[in-house]
Amino acid sequence: MLTGGIDVGAVSAKAAIVKDDELLFSSVIPTGSDAKKSALEVMHMTLDKANLAMREIELIVATGYGRFTIPFAQKQVTEITCHAKGASFLYPDTRTIIDMGGQDSKAIRINEHGEVMDFVMNDKCAAGTGRFLEVMAKVLEIDIEHLGELSLRSKNIINISSMCTVFAESEVVSLIASGAAREDIALGLHRAVVERVVGMTNKIRIAESVTLTGGVINNIGVVHALKEKLEVNINIPENPQIVGALGAAIIAKGYCQVHKFDYKEP
């Protein structure tokens, strides 16, 4: 049985195709300004890799902020339930998920069946998300991809006290003015983000093992800071960005086993 998952987030669109109990292929592209278009594009990209046509997929489940705007998906499920399923599929010992995305950070507690027991999300502001690090990388005039490695070279600890994106930016500007090294500032930023996310995760009581998901987990500096702070067993997926799409595809499989869905051409 072939099923698909599509996760249209604030920053990137992800697609995954699952055959029975195996992840076949996945792709990630930027969401851009047209969520519908990028959803279709990333799905076709993944289908091409697998040499499949859309009609061969029995059911597609959509998740992420754009989940209601995807015409070729038959079901919508929130990213919370999808990340739970995806992480539990990859690491059955997962009991806590920390998902750090572009616009949201969430912490999810799950049981042994991958079912959500409790969850928390960051509130409206961008503190503690990928967007925050993007803005700061710009201030430091460095590519966001290299921010993590840069911070690993740090020799001094600098505390960034303000977590509001706007105030932290002026704090970073004044640190630059006072001659602080960029790698030290980068480390300070990662620790600040992690401080916030771990504080939020503590609200749902961390249980082992912890699985990290979301695009921000591609940042080695954030992962280091998380490991240092959490002191528990941590799973890091090979591609942390596609866990939501993977979970959506697995949920699609579950639906198919219960119901029979007719495929309609979008």
Next chain:
Amino acid sequence: MKISIADLIKDINAQSKKYLKTQNYIGWKCTYVPEEIILAAGFVPFRIMGANIGISKAKSYLQGNLNPYTQSCLECALNGEYDFLKGIIIGNSDDASRRLLDVWKKYLKNTFVYLFDVPKSMNEEAVQRYKLEIENLIQQLEKTFGIKITDASLRKAVKTINETRNILNSLNETRKKNSSFVKSSEFLEIMKLAMTQPKELFNKSFGLMLKEAVSKEKDIDVRSGPRILLTGSFQNQGWLTDIIEELGGSVVCEDICTRVRYFADNVDEESDDILLAISKRYIHKPPCARMVDLDKRLKHINSLIKEFDIDGVIYYLLKFDDPYLFEFPELKQSLRNNEIPVLLIESDHCLGAKEQIKTRIQAFLETLSIKINTLT
């Protein structure tokens, strides 16, 4: 013929417009203010609730860290919306209310501006203390308006307001079985009428029509989606419950001060000491977070969960509403110990960030559906 709630609301709204010109109104804020006294004094009790508007003028008078509901009450007052009130009685429920009173006294023109003190305990001493406060309020009203509040007028007022509460309660009871008869936002509109329009008018025209509808609907068994109890801060807008219902949940009970905490429990009409009877009702009614007795609050919420067969609790927290913010962790833990899932929704009174709130609610409903096996 099926009676539609929307038609009922339209009907009473049209009738009450005629009244507004002929009656004298006194405003109140906080459900611990005894409406019976206002009614016995010959006024229509009018609950002030603010509105879903941006705060601009009120910002010049109140500091920003007071809850947005209180700020919006002041905004409306400064816009002249409460000029028709002959007076305003504000319950001493939190710091925000006291600051609202300070500003009201100094900058607004209503004749009678009164802070009604409310004890925080729920014991015999508190009942006595509450009674003294009522006596003081009566004295002040009599002095200001040159009227006399008699035992007979008090008893009549008690009877009228008991009747209003009975009507609302019977409507709420239908939801134990039939979760589709009244939408949560429709119930809210009915509550607004009950809390702002002449009680006699509400009882007469609405009560009769409602009684008929309720008797037809109450035994129809309709269940759809997870059954939700809403609790937490003051709420006078329907957007949150609309989102819950739109995503497949059924809001079947609201333990908030614009619902159950307004109409639960009646005053003993037969009591020899009617003021004492009123005091007992207000002190012992289901408490809100500002009353210090969390155990009683938990007991009340747990009994609602049982009576209304609740699957999950959504806790609505208004920004800077500190009594609720402080009680939440303990309340959540206690409900979780009884395996009742809880979702916290924090808001600044009007609907911003709708998609974020939707995601939280949908995810919460998904977890409930897995629990009650309706997701597949």
